[in-house]
Amino acid sequence: MSCLQTIADYGLRSIGIGERLLPRSDFTLCQQFTLIGSGLIWNIYFAVFALVLGFGLSLALALARNAATPVLSKPAQWFIFVFRGSPLFIQFFLFYEAFTLLPKNGIDLNLGFVEITAGTRWLTRAGAGALIVLFLNTSAYAGEIFYGALRSVPKGDLEAADAYGFSGWKKFRRITFPTMLRLAWPAYTNESIFLTHATTLVFFSSFPAWQQKGDALYYANYFADKTFNPFVPYPILAFYFILLSLAIILFYGRVYRHLNRYLPQERRPRLRVRPQMVR
């Protein structure tokens, strides 16, 4: 069997397209590369959606935490504390158990005029349930980063905005928000990389890999178990993830350049990822 044939059979195996049965014996290097690469689809799916959705919630959390009224700041503080202070692994288990305890047939919602049944089954699937956990988790971490950046927006900038008659929404949108984002960006890049790495945990916590549709680490582990040789699948996985990390740095570096575009040329900082290993 040629390698192209293998790619056609297993290239999209992780999302259920192609050959049903995983290879069972005589594993070739091509099969390992293809299947582990196919699993990467899940990692990218989790990372992209959790980050995109989490960006909004983390901004809301940062602003709420910075609010003068404790009605807003206390819940935000607690949310961040709980999700940052506990292991993601435990959070996966906890949410999975909570999702399985929901009634199987769905919850009847009475909206007064019409009764609808909200299904709950899909929450126990990795694609939705684990995404929710990752989304909440990254929101807490990024919320803390944005909060820190919000606190370090230079006072002079804000006073200048006041002097120009900016206030409220306009001041936030034109002055506070861009500066905050610029200050937070290196740390946020770091968080994004580590969130992407954390997506490999999904299929090793409670969430089942339904019909053996798993992520890159799931397949790497499958090969390591079957061949009893960890020296091939894990380096392949490492290769993919280093590429993925580099792609993230490249993308965030572009955005960072854009965020800094109005600074004088020699004062533009370069994106140096300081891995603070937030997880």
Add this chain to the structure above:
Amino acid sequence: MFAYCADPDSLEGLRWFACYLTTGKHMLFYQSFGFVIVLMLITAPIALGVGFAGALASRSHVAPLRWLGTGYTSLVRGVPDIAFFLFMPLALDQGLEWLRHKAKCPDWDGPIRQGSDFVVCAEAKLPLSSSPQWVHEYYGIVLGIAAFAFVFGAFAAFVLAGAMNAVPKAQMETAEAYGMTRRQATWRVLVPQMWIYALPGLSNLWMILIKATPLLFLLGIEDVVYWARELGGRKTSAYDYPHGDWRLWYFLGLLVFYLLLTRISEIGFARLARRLSRGQATLAGAEGARA
């Protein structure tokens, strides 16, 4: 535990819980919390040592050593840590067995990898098949600790290298002007001063170490996660203390345990930082003097 626990079927309410929570298995569950803490206390100094060596290597003037140091830290940072936790124990086990095989059975002629089997001679097995059960268990734990030390050593190396660069250059230049060799300058000037710069990074690292401990479960070690799943699962009336699916509550307990652990560490590190920065020529040091 209590005298009235002899007949679990007759118990109700608080007494039922008092007996339920003090069964032998629950005692093992409570012990595993202590086990987690002991494990962290063992891993942290090893990782710090590995990190220190890595940081020194990445600053070395010998090029291959420098490549080794920087390669090690950037490789671990670029790859998910879970992959290392799964890879390292297996790789270490096979590596050690292979080395022993080479040393102890030189006249063995069969290949070591036969299909999906890894075959070494009986004398090279680790642990030996004749060793008692506890050796097998401890061997697994030691491999787990090695995996943790490898990953966290790389992180620590990065933090310590940063701290070494943060020590003012003038200090090292002065040391050289006094005629110290590079080695002397490193040990007498650089190393004593770097710790205050390293503290924020190291405290962060400790937090991550705390939060990484549940991953031991993946290595097949009977840790808190193992017991929470074991005890929380539905128990039919065949058991002494039947109950429904209580895993949610057990995991909630674990969540609280980890929150407490990180919170206490946070407070401890804040105190330590205040102490260490006393008298330092930094903003925090100046504030300490005023208070």
